[in-house]
Amino acid sequence: xxxxxxxxxxxxxxxxxxxxxxxxxxxxxxxxxxxxxxxxxxxxxxxxxxxxxxxxxxxxxxxxxxxxxxxxxxxxxxxxxxxxxxxxxxxxxxxxxxxxxxxxxxxxxxxxxxxxxxxxxxxxxxxxxxxxxxxxxxxxxxxxxxxxxxxxxxxxxxxxxxxxxxxxxxxxxxxxxxxxxxxxxxxxxxxxxxxxxxxxxxxxxxxxxxxxxxxxxxxxxxxxxxxxxxxxxxxxxxxxxxxxxxxxxxxxxxxxxxxxxxxxxxxxxxxxxxxxxxxxxxxxxxxxxxxxxxx
Amino acid sequence: xxxxxxxxxxxxxxxxxxxxxxxxxxxxxxxxxxxxxxxxxxxxxxxxxxxxxxxxxxxxxxxxxxxxxxxxxxxxxxxxxxxxxxxxxxxxxxxxxxxxxxxxxxxxxxxxxxxxxxxxxxxxxxxxxxxxxxxxxxxxxxxxxxxxxxxxxxxxxxxxxxxxxxxxxxxxxxxxxxxxxxxxxxxxxxxxxxxxxxxxxxxxxxxxxxxxxxxxxxxxxxxxxxxxxxxxxxxxxxxxxxxxxxxxxxxxxxxxxxxxxxxxxxxxxxxxxxxxxxxxxxxxxxxxxxxxxxxxxxxxxxxxxxxxxxxxxxxxxxxxxxxxxxxxxxxxxxxxxxxx
Numbered sequence: 045x046x047x048x049x050x051x052x053x054x055x056x057x058x059x060x061x062x063x064x065x066x067x068x069x070x071x072x073x074x075x076x077x078x079x080x081x082x083x084x085x086x087x088x089x090x091x092x093x094x095x096x097x098x099x100x101x102x103x104x105x106x107x108x109x110x111x112x113x114x115x116x117x118x119x120x121x122x123x124x125x126x127x128x129x130x131x132x133x134x135x136x137x138x139x140x141x142x143x144x145x146x147x148x149x150x151x152x153x154x155x156x157x158x159x160x161x162x163x164x165x166x167x168x169x170x171x172x173x174x175x176x177x178x179x180x181x182x183x184x185x186x187x188x189x190x191x192x193x194x195x196x197x198x199x200x201x202x203x204x205x206x207x208x209x210x211x212x213x214x215x216x217x218x219x220x221x222x223x224x225x226x227x228x229x230x231x232x233x234x235x236x237x238x239x240x241x242x243x244x245x246x247x248x249x250x251x252x253x254x255x256x257x258x259x260x261x262x263x264x265x266x267x268x269x270x271x272x273x274x275x276x277x278x279x280x281x282x283x284x285x286x287x288x289x290x291x292x293x294x295x296x297x298x299x300x301x302x303x304x305x306x307x308x309x310x311x312x313x314x315x316x317x318x319x320x321x322x323x324x325x326x327x328x329x330x331x332x333x334x335x336x337x338x339x
Numbered sequence: 340x341x342x343x344x345x346x347x348x349x350x351x352x353x354x355x356x357x358x359x360x361x362x363x364x365x366x367x368x369x370x371x372x373x374x375x376x377x378x379x380x381x382x383x384x385x386x387x388x389x390x391x392x393x394x395x396x397x398x399x400x401x402x403x404x405x406x407x408x409x410x411x412x413x414x415x416x417x418x419x420x421x422x423x424x425x426x427x428x429x430x431x432x433x434x435x436x437x438x439x440x441x442x443x444x445x446x447x448x449x450x451x452x453x454x455x456x457x458x459x460x461x462x463x464x465x466x467x468x469x470x471x472x473x474x475x476x477x478x479x480x481x482x483x484x485x486x487x488x489x490x491x492x493x494x495x496x497x498x499x500x501x502x503x504x505x506x507x508x509x510x511x512x513x514x515x516x517x518x519x520x521x522x523x524x525x526x527x528x529x530x531x532x533x534x535x536x537x538x539x540x541x542x543x544x545x546x547x548x549x550x551x552x553x554x555x556x557x558x559x560x561x562x563x564x565x566x567x568x569x570x571x572x573x574x575x576x577x578x579x580x581x582x583x584x585x586x587x588x589x590x591x592x593x594x595x596x597x598x599x600x601x602x603x604x605x606x607x608x609x610x611x612x613x614x615x616x617x618x619x620x621x622x623x624x625x626x627x628x629x630x631x632x633x634x635x636x637x638x639x640x641x642x643x644x645x646x647x648x649x650x651x652x653x654x655x656x657x658x659x660x661x662x663x664x665x666x667x668x669x670x671x672x673x674x675x676x677x678x679x
Contacts, residue, residue, distance in 0.1 A: 083450065134633040141393070142636060144452070145589060146629045152582060153625025160618055267578075268460070274453040282450065309468040316457025320442045327445050 050183045055300050061189035062258075063296020064196035065251045066315075069273030070280065070288035071203065072247035078220035078283050079240040082140050085147040086127060088270020089154035090245055094120040094252025095261045096158060099169045109170055117249045123154075124245020128238060151267070159263040169256035192254045199250065200289060207285070216240060268312055272299075275315040279322045281329030290330060294318065345658060357503060361496045369495045375607040376502035377564045380509045381580075382587045382599040384556025387513060389585070390593040391522060392549035393529025394444075395452035397581040398436070401462035402554040404576030405432040406561025408466065411479045411571055421485030425562040432558025433551040440550040444543065459578045466573035478572030482565050498567045505563055509556060513596040516552070525549055586624050589631065592638025601640050 069087060076084050097116035101107045107115070131146035172191055177184040207213035218226040219236045227233045251273075252266065259265050276295045280287025295315045303311035322329065361369045381399055388396045409428035413419045419427075439458050444451070466473050473479065484493040485501065492501050516522045524545045527535035536542050565571055583606065591602025610620045635642050 083453070085452070130629055138632075138636065141395075142632050144395075145585075146632050148582065148585065149589075149625045149628030149632070151625070152586065152628070153622055156619075156622035156625060160622060271453060271456050271460070274450070275457070278450055278453065307468075310461075310464050313457075313461040313464045316454075316461055319454065319457060323445055324442055 047182065050181065053183050054185065055304055056297070057183075057185050057189050057193075059297040059300030060293055061192040061296070062300065063276075063293035064193060064200075064289070065254055065292070066269070066272050066276045066295050067289040067292020068196055068199065068247050068251045068254075069270065070276035070292050071200070071285065072244040072251075073273055073277045074283050074285060074288050075240055075247075076244050077277075079216070079237055080132060080136070080143075082132065082143045082147070083274070084127070084131075084244065085144065085270070086131075086151040086154060087244070087248055087273060088266030088268065089151050089158075090120060090123055090127070090248035090266070091252040091255065091269050092158065092261075092263065092266030093123050093154065094249030095169065095256035095259075095265065096162060096167070096252075097249070098253045098256055099167045099261045100162070102170050103168060109172065113253055116253060117246060120245045120249025120252070121242045122245070124241045124243075124248070125238060127245070128241035132237075132241070151270075155263050155267065162263070164263060167261040169261055171257055186258075188254075188257045195250070195254060199247075203285075212239075272315045275319045278319050279329055281331030284329065284331040287329055287331035294330075345654065361499045366495055369499050371607065371611050373495060373498055373502050373567050375604050376499075376506040377560045377567065378584070378587065378603040378607050379506050379600050380556055380560035380563070381584050382591075382603040383509045383513045383596060384553040384560070385584050385588045386593065386596055386599040387516065387525075387556065388549045388553035390588060390595070390598070391517060391529065392525035392545065394546055394549050396440075396455045396550065396553055397452055397578070397585060398440075398455040398458040398462070399553065399557050399584045400576045400578060400580035401459045402432045402436050402557035403561040403564070403580065404462060404466055404571075404573070405435050405554075406558030407565040407571045407576065408473055408479070408561070409558070410562040410565040411482045412472070414483050414566075415479070415481065421483075421562075421566055425559060428562040429555045429558035432561065433555035436554025436557075437547045437551045441547070444546045444550075456578065456581075459581050463573060463577055466576060473573065476573065478570060480570040482569045482571070484569070485566050492566075495567075502563050502567065505559060509559070510596060510600060513556075513599070517596065521545075521548065586628055589628050590624065590639055592640040594637065595640060598638045598640045601643075602638070605639070 069091065073083060073087055076082065094116055097119040098112055101112035101115055102109050105112075127147070127150060131150050132143055135143045135146055172188065178187050178190060179185075207217060215226070215231055216236055216239065218229065219231060219233055219240075223233050226236075251269070255265070255269065259269075272295055273292070276291035277283075277288055278291070279294055280289070280291025295318060298318045299311060299314045302314035306314075360372065381403055384402070385396065385399050388394045406428040409431045410421070410424045413424040413427060414421060440455065442454070467476060469475070484491050486492065492498055524535070524540045525548075527538060527540055528542055528545050528549075532542050535545075561576075564575075584603075587602035587606045588599050589602070590598075590606060591600065592598025606624065631638060
C-alpha cells in the first residue's frame with residue numbers, strides 16, 4: 045500500500061477516535077441543554093475527574109482495571125449529581141445566566157481542587173492492551189484508537205436505543221420538550237433532571253477514561269476538551285443528538301488533519317475556526333436546529 | 340453636615356491616601372498595586388460587555404495581549420511615543436474585538452461565551468507561534484518607558500501615577516457610560532433583546548459596541564502593562580486571565596462598575612496578603628463564586644455596603660445630616676426571576 049494513503053488512513057483513524065470522544069461529550073452537553081436550557085462550562089472538569097478516578101484507583105490503589113473503571117464511572121455520576129445540587133438546583137429559579145456562571149465557578153474550583161489534592165504533575169494511565177500498535181499492511185494504529193471507536197459506537201447505539209425504545213428515554217424526551225406538560229402527565233420532572241445530570245456525568249467520565257491513555261492525566265486536561273465538545277455541539281446543531289456525534293467527528297478530523305497538513309502549532313485552534321466557518325455558512329449548525337440568532 | 344459632603348470628604352481622603360501610597364510602601368507593594376490597576380481596567384472592560392450589555396465574553400485576555408503587543412511593536416519598532424501608542428493599541432484591540440466577535444455574535448446567549456473562548460485560544464496560539472512578530476515563547480523585552488517631555492516615567496513609583504490616572508479615567512468613563520444613551524441601550528439589550536429591538540435599538544450595533552468597548556479597555560490595559568513591566572510574553576495573556584477577570588467581576592458585583600474595581604483589587608491582593616492561602620485561593624474563588632451567586636448574586640460591593648450601612652447611618656446621624664437610603668442600587672428584579 046502506498047505510504048501516503050497509509051498515513052492518511054492513520055490520521056483518519058486518530059481523527060475519528062478523538063472526534064468520537066468530542067461527540068460523546070457534545071451528546072452530554074446537548075442532553076443538559078435540552079433538559080434544563082443551560083450549558084455546563086464544567087463539563088471538561090467532569091472528563092478530567094473521570095480520568096483521575098480511573099488513574100488513582102488502578103495505579104495508586106492497584107485495583108484491576110475493569111473494576112477501577114466501573115468505580116470511576118460511579119464517581120463521575122456522583123460528581124454530575126453534585127454539580128446539579130451545587131450549581132443548578134439552588135439557582136434554577138434565578139436568571140439562567142447565573143447557573144452558567146456558577147458552572148464556570150465549578151470549573152475553576154474542580155481544576156484547582158484536583159491540583160491541590162493530587163498535585164500538578166502528569167499522571168499515567170494504564171494501557172488497556174499491552175500491544176504497542178495494531179498493524180494492517182503498513183498502517184500502524186494505536187489499539188487505544190480502536191478501543192475508543194468500538195466503545196463510543198456501542199455507547200451511541202445504546203443511547204439511541206435508550207431514547208427510542210425505552211420508557212425512561214421517552215420520559216426524558218418528554219421532559220426535554222415540555223416540562224409543564226410532562227409534569228401534568230405525572231412525570232416527576234425534578235427527579236428526571238437529576239437523572240439527566242447523572243447521565244451527563246457518566247458520559248463525560250467515559251470520555252475521560254477513554255482519553256486518559258492518550259492525553260495522560262493532569263488538572264487542566266479537560267478544559268479544552270470540554271470546549272471542543274461545545275464546538276462539536278455548535279457545529280452539529282445546538283441540542284441535536286445526531287448533530288453532536290457528526291459535529292464531534294468533524295472537529296476531530298479537522299483538528300487531526302489540520303495539525304498534520306497545515307500547522308501542528310495551531311492544533312487547538314482548528315476546532316474553533318471550524319465553528320466560525322460552519323456558523324458563517326449555516327448559522328443553525330449542520331442539522332438545522334436554531335443555534336444562532338439572526339443578526 | 341450633609342451626607343453628600345461626607346461622601347465628598349471620604350472620596351477626598353481616599354484620593355489623598357492613593358496619592359501618598361507609593362511614598363510610604365516598598366517597591367514590591369507598588370508593583371502589586373500597579374498590576375491591580377491594570378486588572379481593574381481589564382475588569383471594567385468585562386463589566387461593560389457582560390455586566391452592562393449581558394454579552395458573555397471570555398476573550399478579555401486576548402484583547403489585553405493585542406494591546407500589549409501593539410504597544411510593544413509601535414514603541415520598539417516604529418519608535419512612536421507612548422501617548423500615541425496607547426490610543427492606537429486600544430483602538431487596535433477594539434477593532435480586533437469587533438471583527439472577531441462578528442460571527443460569534445450570531446450565536447445564542449450561552450454559546451457566545453464558548454465562541455469567545457475560541458477567540459482567546461486562537462489568539463494565545465498566535466502570540467505563541469507568530470515568532471517574527473511576537474517573539475514567540477521568548478516574548479518581547481526592552482519596551483521603552485513612556486515620557487512626558489524630558490520626564491521619563493520609568494520606576495514603579497512613577498508608573499503608579501500613570502496607571503492611577505488611567506484607572507480613574509476608565510472607572511469614571513464606565514460610570515458615565517452606564518447612564519448614557521449607549522449604556523441604556525446595552526441594559527435594554529441585556530434584559531430583553533427582542534423588546535430592545537422593538538424599541539428601536541439596533542441590537543447588532545449595540546452588541547458590537549459592547550464588545551468593542553470591552554476590547555478597548557483591555558487594549559489600554561495591555562498598553563499600560565507593557566510599559567509597566569517592559570517585557571511581555573504569551574503565557575501572560577492566556578485563557579486563565581479571561582476566566583480570572585470574569586471571576587473578579589462576579590466577586591465584586593457584575594452589575595456595577597464599583598464591583599469591577601473591588602473584585603479586581605481584592606483578587607490581586609488576597610494571594611499577596613494571605614501567603615498561606617497561595618495554593619488555595621483560586622479554589623476558594625471558584626467555590627466563592629457559586630456561594631455568592633446562591634446567597635448574594637449582587638456581589639461583594641453590595642454585601643459590604645449592607646454591612647457598613649449601620650456605620651454610615653451612625654456617622655450621618657452624628658453629623659446631623661439626613662439619613663440616606665442604600666447608595667448602590669442594584670435592581671434585584673434583573674437578577675432573580677429574569678428571562679427564563
